[in-house]
Amino acid sequence: MSLDPETFQLLKESVHRFVRDRLMPAEDEVEARDEVPADIVADMKELGLFGISIPEAFGGIGLSMTQECEVAHELGHTALAFRSVVGTNIGIGSQGILMDGTPAQKAEYLPRIASGELIVSFALTEPDAGSDAASLKTQGVRDGSDYLLSGTKRFITNAPRAGAFTLMARTEGAGAGGITAFIVPAGLPGLSLGPTDRKMGQRGTKTCDVYLDQVRVPAGNIIGGEPGKGFKTAMKVLDRGRLHISALACGMASRILRESIAYAQQRKQFGQRIGDFQLVQAMLADSQAELQAGWALVQAVAARYDAKPFGAPDAEVSMQASCAKMFTTEMVGRVADRGVQIHGGSGYINDYKVERFYRDVRLLRLYEGTTQIQQVVIGKHLMKAA
Numbered sequence: 001m002s003l004d005p006e007t008f009q010l011l012k013e014s015v016h017r018f019v020r021d022r023l024m025p026a027e028d029e030v031e032a033r034d035e036v037p038a039d040i041v042a043d044m045k046e047l048g049l050f051g052i053s054i055p056e057a058f059g060g061i062g063l064s065m066t067q068e069c070e071v072a073h074e075l076g077h078t079a080l081a082f083r084s085v086v087g088t089n090i091g092i093g094s095q096g097i098l099m100d101g102t103p104a105q106k107a108e109y110l111p112r113i114a115s116g117e118l119i120v121s122f123a124l125t126e127p128d129a130g131s132d133a134a135s136l137k138t139q140g141v142r143d144g145s146d147y148l149l150s151g152t153k154r155f156i157t158n159a160p161r162a163g164a165f166t167l168m169a170r171t172e173g174a175g176a177g178g179i180t181a182f183i184v185p186a187g188l189p190g191l192s193l194g195p196t197d198r199k200m201g202q203r204g205t206k207t208c209d210v211y212l213d214q215v216r217v218p219a220g221n222i223i224g225g226e227p228g229k230g231f232k233t234a235m236k237v238l239d240r241g242r243l244h245i246s247a248l249a250c251g252m253a254s255r256i257l258r259e260s261i262a263y264a265q266q267r268k269q270f271g272q273r274i275g276d277f278q279l280v281q282a283m284l285a286d287s288q289a290e291l292q293a294g295w296a297l298v299q300a301v302a303a304r305y306d307a308k309p310f311g312a313p314d315a316e317v318s319m320q321a322s323c324a325k326m327f328t329t330e331m332v333g334r335v336a337d338r339g340v341q342i343h344g345g346s347g348y349i350n351d352y353k354v355e356r357f358y359r360d361v362r363l364l365r366l367y368e369g370t371t372q373i374q375q376v377v378i379g380k381h382l383m384k385a386a
């Protein structure tokens with residue numbers, strides 16, 4: 001699946017302009033109000049951003065992973081809250097349905113996800129199951145032709161906006177093989193939300209707990225129709241999501257580097273621009289080189305991802321996606337840290353964008369698998385090599 005190169009180029013240019021003309025000017029408002037304005041969300045729908053990863057047959061734009069990474073890279077140039085509005089529909093919320101859903105599930109949900117009419121969230125994490133996702137406790141108990149779901153999901157991105165959840169629950173006993181992925185509509189009796197989380201950064205990004213108290217879901221809502229396959233679906237979704245986050249990290253690193261260069265060009269100390277000092281240039285140079293390396297890695301892994309059959313597990317690609325996530329999200333942390341350093345005392349003041357971005361990017365090393373989980377995925381794979 002991919003968009004023809006000419007049409008894709010037009011889309012990329014539109015997103016590029018949208019980020020500069022529409023999103024960047026609204027960054028301060030999002031930070032102050034902790035909310036992405038509704039008219040911007042409407043414009044995102046208009047642009048088709050909710051459906052970039054969904055095939056044209058289901059009303060989306062049908063980008064390849066390589067193309068999706070380029071769009072994520074563009075979106076990474078502005079406050080990460082904007083990307084988060086569309087992020088779960090593009091990635092972790094929708095892709096389980098696309099990869100493993102039945103034809104009926106795809107037909108029912110994907111067009112509304114692609115248009116942005118339905119916001120879909122991914123509900124895996126729980127209070128006692130974060131990195132150890134296979135230990136999740138949310139129970140799904142069979143009751144006639146339904147399941148009754150009970151448990152708590154934590155830090156669920158876009159839950160306050162969601163019309164449905166791709167939700168993992170335990171139906172088949174202990175371990176990864178006991179987990180089933182359900183499509184759970186948000187309005188069902190027994191499903192409720194906790195208060196919106198107050199976070200270190202990414203103001204405007206909405207996360208909260210999701211509580212399930214005997215929520216009755218038809219067995220027909222099991223993704224793919226077969227119980228016990230949910231963990232693998234979740235892992236495949238995360239492989240893809242990790243690559244998307246890597247591209248986003250590169251976009252944000254590029255923005256922070258630009259802010260840092262601009263500051264180094266205008267700020268004068270000791271009678272000259274601080275950017276004329278080699279110690280400042282060294283910080284800029286390190287950021288440029290690491291960013292270039294990270295982006296080259298993302299593009300290479302995305303091409304490898306596109307070369308395998310869609311939705312098929314591939315341990316080598318999983319490992320490479322983890323390399324990209326680990327390298328780029330750590331990289332943007334260093335770029336942000338240098339950005340603050342180059343800005344000096346001003347870098348600690350909220351009026352400058354680097355202070356905000358420094359906080360925003362911290363999350364990239366945590367969600368969709370911490371750096372340490374990426375190391376585990378990479379290490380395990382290497383130790384299996386013949």
Ligand code: COS
Pocket residue numbers: 122124125130131132133134176177231232235236238239313314318367368369370373376377
């Ligand atoms: N694609 C397809 N299948 C996969 C897979 C992948 N990427 N990774 C694992 N699996 C399969 C394994 O092949 C195994 O299948 P079999 O039982 O048939 O052999 C099964 O899933 C269990 O795998 P494994 O034993 O590796 O599971 P672990 O419990 O050791 O967990 C980690 C593996 C740690 C990698 C996983 O729990 C993880 O990614 N944790 C982080 C979760 C996360 O990112 N949370 C963020 C929340 S979303 S914002």
